[in-house]
Amino acid sequence: MARDPRLTRLVSDLPATVPFVGPEAQERERGKRFTARLGANESVFGPSPRAVAAIEAAARDVWMYGDPETHDLRHALAAHHGIEPEAIVIGEGIDGLLGTLARLLVEPGDPVVTSLGAYPTFAYHVRAVGGALTCVPYRDDHEDPDALAAAARENGAKLVYLANPDNPMGTCLSAGTIQTLIEALPDDCLLALDEAYADFAPAGAVPLMDTGEARVIRLRTFSKAHGLAGLRVGYAIGEPILIRAFERIRNHFGVGRLAQAAALAALKDTEWMAHVQGEVAQARDRIAAIAEAVGLTPLPSATNFVAIDCGGDGDRARAVLEGLLSRGIFVRMPGVPPLDRCIRVTAGRPGDLDRFADALTATLAEL
Amino acid sequence: MARDPRLTRLVSDLPATVPFVGPEAQERERGKRFTARLGANESVFGPSPRAVAAIEAAARDVWMYGDPETHDLRHALAAHHGIEPEAIVIGEGIDGLLGTLARLLVEPGDPVVTSLGAYPTFAYHVRAVGGALTCVPYRDDHEDPDALAAAARENGAKLVYLANPDNPMGTCLSAGTIQTLIEALPDDCLLALDEAYADFAPAGAVPLMDTGEARVIRLRTFSKAHGLAGLRVGYAIGEPILIRAFERIRNHFGVGRLAQAAALAALKDTEWMAHVQGEVAQARDRIAAIAEAVGLTPLPSATNFVAIDCGGDGDRARAVLEGLLSRGIFVRMPGVPPLDRCIRVTAGRPGDLDRFADALTATLAEL
Numbered sequence: 001m002a003r004d005p006r007l008t009r010l011v012s013d014l015p016a017t018v019p020f021v022g023p024e025a026q027e028r029e030r031g032k033r034f035t036a037r038l039g040a041n042e043s044v045f046g047p048s049p050r051a052v053a054a055i056e057a058a059a060r061d062v063w064m065y066g067d068p069e070t071h072d073l074r075h076a077l078a079a080h081h082g083i084e085p086e087a088i089v090i091g092e093g094i095d096g097l098l099g100t101l102a103r104l105l106v107e108p109g110d111p112v113v114t115s116l117g118a119y120p121t122f123a124y125h126v127r128a129v130g131g132a133l134t135c136v137p138y139r140d141d142h143e144d145p146d147a148l149a150a151a152a153r154e155n156g157a158k159l160v161y162l163a164n165p166d167n168p169m170g171t172c173l174s175a176g177t178i179q180t181l182i183e184a185l186p187d188d189c190l191l192a193l194d195e196a197y198a199d200f201a202p203a204g205a206v207p208l209m210d211t212g213e214a215r216v217i218r219l220r221t222f223s224k225a226h227g228l229a230g231l232r233v234g235y236a237i238g239e240p241i242l243i244r245a246f247e248r249i250r251n252h253f254g255v256g257r258l259a260q261a262a263a264l265a266a267l268k269d270t271e272w273m274a275h276v277q278g279e280v281a282q283a284r285d286r287i288a289a290i291a292e293a294v295g296l297t298p299l300p301s302a303t304n305f306v307a308i309d310c311g312g313d314g315d316r317a318r319a320v321l322e323g324l325l326s327r328g329i330f331v332r333m334p335g336v337p338p339l340d341r342c343i344r345v346t347a348g349r350p351g352d353l354d355r356f357a358d359a360l361t362a363t364l365a366e367l
Numbered sequence: 368m369a370r371d372p373r374l375t376r377l378v379s380d381l382p383a384t385v386p387f388v389g390p391e392a393q394e395r396e397r398g399k400r401f402t403a404r405l406g407a408n409e410s411v412f413g414p415s416p417r418a419v420a421a422i423e424a425a426a427r428d429v430w431m432y433g434d435p436e437t438h439d440l441r442h443a444l445a446a447h448h449g450i451e452p453e454a455i456v457i458g459e460g461i462d463g464l465l466g467t468l469a470r471l472l473v474e475p476g477d478p479v480v481t482s483l484g485a486y487p488t489f490a491y492h493v494r495a496v497g498g499a500l501t502c503v504p505y506r507d508d509h510e511d512p513d514a515l516a517a518a519a520r521e522n523g524a525k526l527v528y529l530a531n532p533d534n535p536m537g538t539c540l541s542a543g544t545i546q547t548l549i550e551a552l553p554d555d556c557l558l559a560l561d562e563a564y565a566d567f568a569p570a571g572a573v574p575l576m577d578t579g580e581a582r583v584i585r586l587r588t589f590s591k592a593h594g595l596a597g598l599r600v601g602y603a604i605g606e607p608i609l610i611r612a613f614e615r616i617r618n619h620f621g622v623g624r625l626a627q628a629a630a631l632a633a634l635k636d637t638e639w640m641a642h643v644q645g646e647v648a649q650a651r652d653r654i655a656a657i658a659e660a661v662g663l664t665p666l667p668s669a670t671n672f673v674a675i676d677c678g679g680d681g682d683r684a685r686a687v688l689e690g691l692l693s694r695g696i697f698v699r700m701p702g703v704p705p706l707d708r709c710i711r712v713t714a715g716r717p718g719d720l721d722r723f724a725d726a727l728t729a730t731l732a733e734l
Contacts, residue, residue, distance in 0.1 A: 004581075004609050006525055006555050008474045014615040024434035043430045052426045055625070059422040062629070063410045063594035067391035092459060092599075096618050103495075107375045128470075128616040158373055188373050214371075227430035230624030232459075232599075242371050248381040249495040251463050257597030258422070258625060262429070 043227035048272035054265035149184035170301035199225035283347035314340035323363025410594035415639035421632035478522035516551035537668035566592035650714035681707035690730025
C-alpha cells in the first residue's frame with residue numbers, strides 16, 4: 001500500500017489493522033441486519049429510563065459544549081465510590097483513556113506487559129506510542145497474575161494491563177489476588193486495572209478503593225452495565241498526582257454535554273442497575289444451558305457474556321461462529337489459542353437467546 | 368508541584384495549563400449562572416429540530432456502540448461535498464482530529480508553524496507530541512499567509528495551521544489567497560486548514576474541494592453552525608492516503624451513536640442551516656451597532672462572532688471583559704498583543720444581545 005512520506009516513523013511502521021470490525025460493517029456486507037446483537041458485550045437490556053429522560057431533556061441544549069471539567073459527574077462518582085474528585089478523570093470511554101494513559105507513560109521502546117489474547121485495544125494504543133509489548137499466556141482461562149508480575153520484573157515494565165473480570169474469557173480473580181499482583185510489581189510500574197465488567201462481578205473480585213495506592217489506575221465505564229456505549233463515557237481512578245497528568249494531553253472537550261447528563265442520571269438509578277444485574281445473571285444461566293444442551297461447555301462468567309468452549313480448536317470455534325453469523329446472530333470469539341476454542345456470547349433478552357439457541361442448533365447440525 | 372516520575376520526558380516537560388476554562392467553571396466560581404453565553408462561539412440559536420428528533424429517536428438505542436466506520440454520515444458528507452467517502456475521516460470534534468493529526472505527522476523536534484494568537488488547542492496538541500512551534504504575527508488582524516509560508520520554508524515545517532475564517536479575530540482570506548499559500552509551502556509540508564466557521568463565510572473564502580491535493584487537510588465541525596457542540600462530531604477532508612493513516616491510531620469507537628445520528632439529521636436540514644446563517648448575520652450587525660454606539664470598533668466578521676476593538680491595549684480590553692463577566696455575560700478575548708485589544712462576542716439571540724448591550728454600557732460607564 002502507498003504510504004504518506006510525512007508520517008512519523010512510528011506511524012509508518014504501524015499495521016493498518018483496527019482492533020474491532022463493527023457489526024454495522026458486517027451487516028452492510030451481508031446486506032441485512034443481525035437479528036440478535038450479542039457480540040460486543042453491550043447492555044442489550046438498555047439504559048436506565050432516567051438516562052433516556054436526561055438525554056431527551058438535554059437534547060435542545062446540545063449546542064453547548066460539555067463542561068470540560070465534568071464537574072458534576074466527577075463529584076457524583078467521587079461520592080459513589082467514597083473517594084476524592086481529584087482521583088477521577090473522565091474520558092471518551094475506557095478506549096480513550098487507555099490511549100491517553102499510554103501516551104502519558106510509554107516512550108518508544110518502553111516495556112509494557114499484557115496477556116496473550118487480552119483486550120486488543122490496549123495493545124493497539126501501546127503500539128501507537130512505540131511501546132515494547134510482552135504478552136504472557138493465560139492460565140486455565142484466567143489472566144495469570146504471577147506471570148504478569150514476573151514479566152513486569154524481568155522486563156522492567158512501566159505499565160501492566162489486567163482486566164478483572166476478564167474479557168474475552170469472562171473469568172475473574174479475587175481482590176486479594178489483585179492486591180498480591182500490585183505488590184509484586186517492580187517500583188515505578190503501574191497496573192492498568194480494567195474493571196469494565198466490575199458491575200457484574202461477585203463482591204470479592206473488586207478491591208477496595210485506595211487512591212493513595214500509586215501502583216494502580218482503575219478503569220470503569222458507562223458502556224457496559226449502564227447501557228451508554230453510544231455516548232462514550234469512561235473514567236479512571238488513581239492517585240491524584242497521576243490523574244492530574246491527564247490534564248496535560250487529554251482532549252478537554254471530548255466528553256459531551258449529553259454524555260455527562262446521561263451518565264449522571266444512570267449513576268443515580270441504582271434500581272435500574274439492580275434490574276440489569278438480575279437480567280444478566282438469568283441470561284448467563286440461559287446461555288450456559290443452551291450450550292450444555294448441544295454438548296458444548298460454558299465457562300463460568302463474572303461478566304455480561306459467556307465464553308463457550310466449542311470442544312475443538314480455533315477452526316472448530318470459527319466454524320461455529322461463521323454458522324451463527326450467517327444465521328443472523330452477531331457474536332465474536334477470542335483471537336489466539338487456546339482461548340480461540342471458544343465463542344463469546346453477550347447476555348441477551350429472552351428473544352435474542354431463543355434466536356441464538358436455534359441458530360446454534362442449526363449450525364452444529366450442519367457441521 | 369509534585370510530579371509522577373513515570374511520566375514520559377515529553378509529558379513531564381509540558382505545562383499544566385489547559386487551552387480553555389469552561390464557562391461552567393466560571394459559573395461555579397461566581398456562584399451563579401451567566402445570563403448570556405456568548406464566549407465559546409456556540410450556536411446559541413440551537414440545533415436543527417430534526418437533529419433534536421434524531422437524538423430523541425436514538426436515545427433508547429444508546430446501549431449500542433456507534434458504527435466505528437461512521438459509514439452513513441461519512442457517505443452523506445461525501446455526497447454533500449461532492450467527494451469520495453475515502454477522503455473523509457470523522458472524529459471527536461476538530462480538537463480530537465487535530466490531536467490525532469499531530470500524532471500522525473509530528474515527531475519530537477519537528478518544526479510546525481502557526482500564528483501568534485491563533486487557536487490555542489492546535490498549539491496544545493503540537494506541544495504534546497514535542498513539535499517545535501514557530502508562531503508568526505497576524506497582519507492587520509488577519510492571519511498572514513506570506514509569513515506562514517516563509518516560516519514554513521525557513522524551518523522546513525511538516526505542518527502549518529491556518530483557520531479561515533479566523534478565530535479569534537473573525538476575519539477571512541479569499542480562496543485564491545489560500546491556494547497561493549498552499550502552493551508556496553515546501554514539499555512534504557501539510558496545511559491544516561481549519562474551516563470550523565466556513566458555514567458563515569462569504570462563498571469566495573472557501574476553496575473548491577480537491578481531494579487530490581496532498582498539501583492540505585481541511586477540518587470541519589458540527590459544533591458551530593449545526594449547533595451540536597455537546598455531541599463532539601468533526602471531520603477532516605484530505606487525500607485518501609493521508610485520511611487512511613488516521614485508522615492506525617484513532618479511537619475507533621470515539622464518535623458515538625447519538626452523535627452520528629444527530630449529525631446526519633443536521634446535515635440534511637439545509638433549511639435550518641439557512642435560518643441559522645440569517646440569524647447570525649443579523650446578530651453580527653447588532654453586535655457591531657452595540658459596539659459603535661458606545662464608541663468601540665467592531666471588526667468585520669466572516670464567522671458567528673465579532674471581535675470588538677476596545678480602543679486601548681490588553682489591559683483595557685481585559686477590564687471590559689471583567690466588567691462583562693461580573694455582570695453575567697460570558698465572553699472571551701484573544702490572548703496576545705495586538706489581538707488582545709479586542710473582546711470576542713458570539714452571535715446571540717436578541718435577548719442575549721440586549722443583556723450584553725446593557726452590561727457593556729454599564730461597564731464602560733464604570734471604567
